[in-house]
Amino acid sequence: MLRTLLDRLLTTLPALAGVVVVSFLLTRVLPGDTAAYFAGPAATPQAIAQIRTELGLDRPLPEQFARYVADLARGDLGRSLTTGQPVTADLGARLPASAELTLVGLVLSLLVAIPLGVAAALKQGSLVDHACRVVATAGVSLPVFFTGLLLVYVFYFVLGWAPAPLGRLDAFASPPPTRTGFFLVDSLAAGDAETFRAALGQIALPGLTLAIFALAPIARITRAAMLAVLAADFVRTARAAGLSRRRVVVTYALRNALLPVVTTLGMVFSFLLGANVLVEKVFAWPGVGSYAVEALIASDFAPVQGFVLAMALLYTVLNLTIDLAYGLIDPRVRGAA
Known part of the structure; x- marks a missing residue:
């Protein structure tokens, strides 16, 4: 098992190196001038040039990249010009919010998609089978931001069942003592039922939005694997x-049909990471997705590069976990490894 883990880690190193290079180059070719943005509309060309010099943007691109890699080797992702804080601190503060939202959406989708796919495979041509196809088609067809806005309109504006989509907690609740950064877990650990209900109410609609988005591929793969x-x-x-x-x-x-389902989870997780950006903006969720969008609008390179690298690391860790899960599900895979 340890050898398999080391082999997988070695194969991911080139991919991570490619992510570093591509993220650096893309942030440099995007439209917008960081120095001009932060200097303000009334700034003189001399002031803009001075800011560009202070940020090191006047130096040759290879020199900028060498400094960036040297900072990465020290664990320094740079400083956000928007917040004035180190990017590592910003990501550390916002990543639990995104992770909690993604996991809630993934768990909700699994609780529905796997039983639905199994039932559809056992009863081909029945109403359950047709419902599985309708759900899968709707999940693929509906844009995630449209689903989120529709849920807000129905459950908040029309029915009044959901709280205002304004973050992780409403104005009358205070965050629980930080242990994991997950409000649902931390409030339960602290025995604070009121905060738990408030956090659950806030995460219900964005989690449901991501779950609907993830339902389609999981249900379809489960049905196809079970039929086979x-x-x-x-x-x-x-x-x-x-x-x-x-x-x-x-x-x-x-048990034998779970292998392709587990493989699909890696793909679905990557989809959810991308969908998280839109969902966080719709529900004012203070996660890394909204953080990256705000930095991108401001042409703030360091947070965008840190976001891309953090997502690549998360995706790598998930793939390693899935590879190790193969051996637990099917001993033949563990023996081959």
Whole structure:
């Protein structure tokens, strides 16, 4: 297992190096002048040139990149000109909010998509099967920002069931003592039921928005994998041996169908990281997505580069986790590794 982990880490190093190079170059070719933005509309050309010199933007591109890599080697992602804080501090403060929102959306989608996909595979052509196709089509077709705005309109504006979409907590609740950075977990650990209800109410709609977005690929892959496994010889043998339907489906069919589903989770997680940016803006969620958008509008390079690198690291860690999960689901994969 340890050797497999080390091999996967070695293969991800070139990808991370490519992310560093591409993120650096893209921020330099984007339209907008950082020095002119922060100097203000009434600034003179001399003032803009002075700011550009202070930021090191007047130096050759290779020299800028060498300084950036040297700072990365020391764990320094630079300083945000928008907030005036180190990018590592900003990301550390905002990343738990994005992670909590993404995990809530992913868990909600799994709780619905896997049973729905299994039921659709067991009852082909039934209402459940048609419902699975409708849900999958809707999840793919509806833009995530449209889904979020629609949920806000229905549940907040029309029905009044949801709180105002203004962040992680309403104005009458205070954050719980920080342990994990996840308000739901921290409020439970502190025994603060009122804060937990407030945090749950705020995260319900954005989490549901991400869940609807993630439902489609998970449900479709689960249905297709179950159909393939149910037609396999070992499942027919288990049925012929007189095993109960529940044992055949859960123990034999579902466990073997989980491998492509787990593989899909890596792809879905990457989709959710991208969708998070739009969802956070719709619901005023103080996560890294909205932080990166605000920095991008201001032509603030350091936060954008830090955001891209942090997302690449998260995606790498998730892929490593999925590779290790293969061995737990299917011992044959662990033996081959």
